[in-house]
Amino acid sequence: MMGKLTILRPGVQTTVQDGRGRTGYWDVGVPPSGAFDDLTFALVAAAVGNPTYVGGLECVVTGPVLTTDEDRLVCVGGAARQATIDGRLLSPGEVRWLRAGAVLDVGPLDGPGMRGYVAVAGGLDVPRVLGSRSTFVLGGFGGLDGRALVEGDVVPLGPLHNQLAPSVVCLPEMGDTWTLRVIPGPHGAPDHLTPEGLEEFFATTWTVDHRADRTGIRLVGPTPSWSRTDGGEAGLHPSNLHDSAYPVGGIMLSGDTPVIVGVDGPSLGGFVVPAVTIEADRWILGQLRPGDRVRLVAVTPEEATAALAARTVHLGYPADPETLHGSTNAPERTSAATPAGSERPAALVERPADGHQPAFTIRPSGDRHLLVEAGPMEFDLTVRVWIHLLANALRAHRPAGVAEIVEGVRSLLVAVDQTALPLARLAGLLGELATGLDDPATAVLDARSVTLPIAFDHPKAHEAMRRYSTVNPDAPWSPDNVEFIRRVNDLDARDEVFDIVAAATYLVVGLGDVYLGAPVAVPIDPRHRLVTTKYNPARTWTPQNAVGIGGIYLCVYGMEGPGGYQLVGRTVPVWRLSERDPQPWLLRQFDRIRFVPVSAEELADARADIKAGRTDLVTAPATFSVSEVRDLELAHADEIAPLRARRRDAFVAERARWGA
Template identity: 30%
Template sequence: MASMSHISPVLIANRGEIAVRLIKSAKALGIKTIAIYTPADQQSLHVRLADKAVPLTGGNAGGYLQTAEILQICQAENVASVIPGYGFLSENTDFAEDVVKAGMTWIGPSSDTIKSFGIKHTSRILAEEAGVPIVPGTKDLLKSAQEARQAAEAIGFPVILKATAGGGGMGLQVCNNSDEVQHYFETIVSRGQTLFKNAGVFMEKYIAQGRHIEVQIFGNGLGDAISFFERECSIQRRHQKVIEECPSLFVEKTPGLRQKLSDAAIRLAELVKYKSAGTVEFLVDDDTGSFFFLEMNTRLQVEHGITELCYNVDLVAMMYEQAAAEASPLGGIKHLKQRQPTGPQGAAVELRLYSENPVRNYAPSPGLLQDLEWAQGDIRIDTWVTKGTNISAYYDPLLAKLMAHSPTREESSEKLIRFIDDSVIAGPPTNADFLRQILASPPFKAGQTTTNFLSTKFNYKPCAIDVISGGPLTHIQDLPAWFGVRNGVPESGPMDPLAFQIANILVGNELTTEALEMTGAGPELRFLADALVAVSGPDIAIELDGEPKKSWESFAVKAGQRLSLGKIRGNGCRAYLAVSGGFPSVPKFIGSKSNAIACNFGGYQGRRLAAGDLIFIKEQDVSRLSRFTRAFPSDLLPKYESDWEIYCVPGPHDVGFLTNSGIETLYNTKWKVSHNASRSGIAIVGPTPEFSRQDGGEGGGHPSNVLEYGYPLGAVNWAGDAANILPLEGPDMGGFISTNTVVRADFWRLGQVSPGNTVTFKPISFDSAIELRKRTMDFISAISEAFKRPGGIKDLRPLDWVVPSDHVSAVIKEIDETDSRPPTTYRQAGDTYILVEYGQQKSSLNLRGRVELLANEIESWKDDRISGCVATHINLLVQFDGTRLHQSELMEKLIKAEQRIPDASQAKLPSRIIRLPLVWDDSVTKKYIQDYTEAVRPSAVYLPSNIDFVARNNGITAQDVLDTFIKARWICVSVCFYTAVPCIINLDPRKQLRCPKWNPPRTATPEGCVGVGGISACLYNSLSPGGFQMMGRSIPGWDFFSHNKQYLRNKPAFFRTFDQFEFYQVSEEEYNGFLNDFHAGQFTYDIQPAEFDMKEYNQFLDSIQDDLVQVRKRQDEAAAVLAKEEASLLAAWKASKAAMVTSVTDDIEKLKADPKLSYIASPMNANVWKLQVKEGDIIQKNHLITILEAMKMEISVFSEDEFIGTRVTKVVQKPGSIVSPGDPICFVEEVQ
């Protein structure tokens, strides 16, 4: 055998599972491998397995076809050989020739051979020359449709038109009569030219009852060829194979056929002195056993693996061996004929697992592969995907090839059925269930696998829902979702848990079972199997095959029926659809099936439902469906209002943060709900309450700023002068005060608050909040039990929703400072949290150490009534179940814990030193600032340059700001917010930057952004809202699926409290490379284990006190100047907005007074996102006028029929305008 050094390193000119396959064989032979990849393939397994991976710059669509760039890579990497696999460049003769001209070895057939067999009609001539039977057809290319009609009539129908350069099942069309030939001829000509740059077309007799049987051959280029006999590949969709077998059951039963096929294939291969692996394809008549040459595939076939299993051979290794021999004096494998096998051992079956939707004509289904757990078993898996892979729309949707080898065909099939049943494959639709049903079908078991199998012998019946339309915002939620997880993972779950749980009761599910949450309107769903469903929530239009259905009662849906859920009518904004058995194929992420819309994870592919989605459901007992019906009495229904009184508990920040007048404003105002009301924040509009502080101290320049702390869900949170209620997907940490907190029992009402509604906050005590919560829990329990008894539902009474108002203090207790303990304040934060605060809003690592010790103490209690803590600078937010652990009891435990906690000033804390690249003032960050300037606020003290502002606010230069990052060390004090953002402070207080946050905050911050606010900095791990001043970008510490080897399995968060950060500056080009490596799972964090010595650190602090006084003085003086400047700019901006509204209003009133004009109005409270008409346009039927944005949804506004033919005279809104129901979008007039 020739040395493999002749062909090392080898460049793998492919992607996907075949690239992985080629790499594995090369590594086994000691050949160094170099992979190439496009941006879409950064996370592909072949990138991680190769010795080196080089990115392509030719884009996703054509990257693997850019021969010039690939040859440049070969030169740069000193490549000795190129192996193309199949597809892409495997049969590109120009590329093969260029590889050889460049002095490298082409691993595959010669370019002349590829060319000879690449043109189908000339390959037929070669087959005839070798004495191989060919299908009756035209010898030459057809010149016209008329000539094709004549040929078809001579051959006899049916016939098949073929593009002569076609392959992969493309460029084919079966015709049953002359008219069809006439119709499709030009289509195939065009397809051939487009796909293969060859317009030639020929014709063959179409054998309907045929079998696709192919022979695996291998040649040495010296005139010798052997065969590994046949495979059968008859089961195909769109002329592409989905199941292959070795050997063919039909051939096994037909005496002499195997040898005839093998001899014919060998004759053809030896005629052209074929070298390397190839496949001769035959069409075998199922009735007579006659066989005909179809084509020669001059490359490795997708299905080569089952031949390898049955003949105990590595065909790829043979290709490397042949190439090495070609590159040596040997010229090819010697004594090849001695390797000719006598026949197969056992039987192998291969399934092609595709990311495609079988119920949508096998449409490719790109998306996120959320979960992938292969079952244990003796199955060969050739794949390129792992859990978390994004399946691109740019390439073939093949995910894996699953191969079983056993003594018999039946045993191999059974192995594969069990393997599919026991594996978890979750994400976009795949054909796994489709393949399983084929294997289990009687025709397959009987071997009736002709090429028309899928159209004549098999009917796929999935137990699933086909999503016709996803509606504006439909997604999956369950309970308790991520309750208590924290660490930047929002709790999520149904916004209205009351309606959600009742819907589950109505279909007999557990209360926690996943269901669909629908905002504004619902989806249209085609049920492919029988099901029991129920819809709950506000009044919503429901139709089953056009027949109206009612909410709040279960009803059966039969296979094939369409369930259409229209708009929500009246008050409320969210409805729920429960399906009996839930959605078993939707995977859990960190223990829940809920979808965190704000973070793009969980649920169905981490997103809202869309057309083409396929959701599997539980198979139902049809007889049960007909008798299982439940209806919830109308007198017990929740009341959905437009003016809401929402119960809340004062705190954590009212007294001391708002004046008495400010607190009165808070509770005496009817707050209007903004269009910006979503699962992550409900913006409310009203007067700004009077703050009692001049600024936020170390938290920032605005009095709403505080040092970061754990946010309680339901908090009314003040970001500057703007208020937001933080619902289930709100962040779990931030630096803005929360004046009051909605109680848990009222979350269902908070979930139904809609834009344009009003909210009045009604303060109640902790005990009243718990009483209300228990009533709700008892009500749900009573409903569940009532339906289990005949007539039991009649005994239910409406939920009592009245408790007395009671404004109690937010501060539960204060403990004075002692020599060993700091002053401690205990603040209530709703009925589910207590906020423990040390000191007086001054950051201190000694206090942070004490917070950590308290968190550790609480964890040691192992009390399941306490669900978790959020530790930050000087605070610990403790989350607890108030129905089982009273606030007073928890307080008693916390106060006792204070007496046991040691002094943190002497502690030694485990730490790591992490060095991260930092690109400063980069183009992406600047773009986000520019977008904010254009869309939100055009002028602010921090615009246009955040860096310059931070420098001015601290009395230093922009270079000094950079130096605080690259010439100092930072320490992490919390890991929270969204997706585990690390909040860090500079270890040298003299270098701590002080600055306020954006006002108002931005809705989007780029992944990896490094920002500063208050005295802290943070690293945004993912696209998220934010308010910190943006400096540049670094490498995130959040990997959803733990692709990076340095991450712990199923632990997406990388950074930890007390990690120490060092930054080093890089160029934007270098940074982009690092970020690409991170996305590919290839970035290596520079980490050193360390210990943080508090005693040593305190000695350092004592040594710099004099310097620190001067630094603080300089910072205070600089900040005071800019605070005045910001106050002026903020006031001017508010005045400008108010004047603009007044001006627009005046113009609209004048236009309304014109009797010749009418107007098209907004149907809802929303933001004008895009205008789709301009002045002078003539309105057509269903004319798109504008696209509105509200509640994270896009709503298209179309014209009514009465406006058809009118001309637009004036568009009175602009992108970014806020409109209410009835507000004009544009004015129109009749055309004379």
């Protein structure tokens, strides 16, 4: 019989995590999760002889009190400095026997550092979900029943055979002032920020906001200096972009607020990313505590590669403090390294438009991602289809080392293991694949017609609006998002917003926008493209399956969590994780969605049936081609042009009212 770990007191939020997290699901909005401070996790795991893929505990504020029913080696690290075994201090990095029946009290985690880690020899043997034991609390899966641990929980321990040899480890130091190495870009000056604004971004000492968790770390500092007045069809604020995938560690500007994407963060969104944390420093994000100060130091890709190599050496020799120093501090520059400034690295591939190929660039997004961006910074379905064709070509010729392939509206993000596939080599392959793609204007894509019920003005949507009024009561979209949409689109009556949403056929152009298979979709008919903006700052709470509009895009929120789209109603689940479903995401790229209005009571029944698996989404086979949209635009050109002009004027007038 396997050993067991029993939780006597759970602490504030203690979860089971592993050191690797999930891979291969970023394109449908499933975050990697795993230990936020993966360096400390790997070191305390090594201390007791565990590989990084086995389960351990992560905790914040106050750690758990626990016991085991058999003797096991244990080690703690991170912010866990006051841990005891039966009242005797257990120092970070120290390996000691936790005898059967003895009590390990991790104690308070009151800084420096934010998170503590507990490794038990053999690991925690919870089931793998989507390839990992890690808990994703917001999604409700992984770990122990997808949640934080509670008093009385019993967690099975893994077997002790095939263990590595226990090791003495040297843990990274904690403090309240941090240097975070980043690679500038993929976005920057002068396209999005002014050169002076970009310099200020890197010169500022930022403060960690109290709204910092595993989804993202908000930073407090000066308002960015933008080089443009708005995001066009992507939204009223200059931070708004046509939806593009984020790397973990990417620093997005959510409105005027920098937010560093965490291990439970969103994969797809519509905000500018002026810098990305290097992989060797991502562990620091898990230890940033509200009130801590952070300096962003720009480094070159060569320096990032050297830092990651130093980290790898330290994990191979975890007792050597010299190898740790090299892995957690900026390396010496080499003659091969170009001095780093605030400017993003040059594009690895840059090509002009040629025939049916749009102009595109391929540039680093940090040190383990490439970002392909195609066409001008505007919505173009032909470009979207070209991105899809390029993504499919890469999937068909996928080299070893490609970890994630995530489609955006006019972009493609590819995550790689650089030890197997250097970014420059992958960029060259993508450039070659781009030359052989079919004409996106004539491509016919397999799709489905999907009918979703929607309850307009759903009470939960209004609850989210009311909650936000305590954050920013003077926001122009408070207290009623629908009235704001009406005003900014120059509609005569509030119900016209609902009429347009119900009349539209929405084309899914992205998945995982705000997590778990959530679609970002655009009306096929340009006459149905309502234009609005995203919240600034974003909401901290949105009900699951709320339906919102941001820019010209509509989104169905895959789960409860933060968000920024203007809410109009609620629909049924678009994600269902169950043993009978081989694929938990229920929508697909280029699905054609129609909404059918129902009452809140009718929606509650439909939601329960979908969630329980008693019914499925109503679908039928269909196709999509850009030529369909071109035909609509030609047939209704005399109506579309003045409609766009009127909405643009209303858009400008609304922005002028903000400054009045």
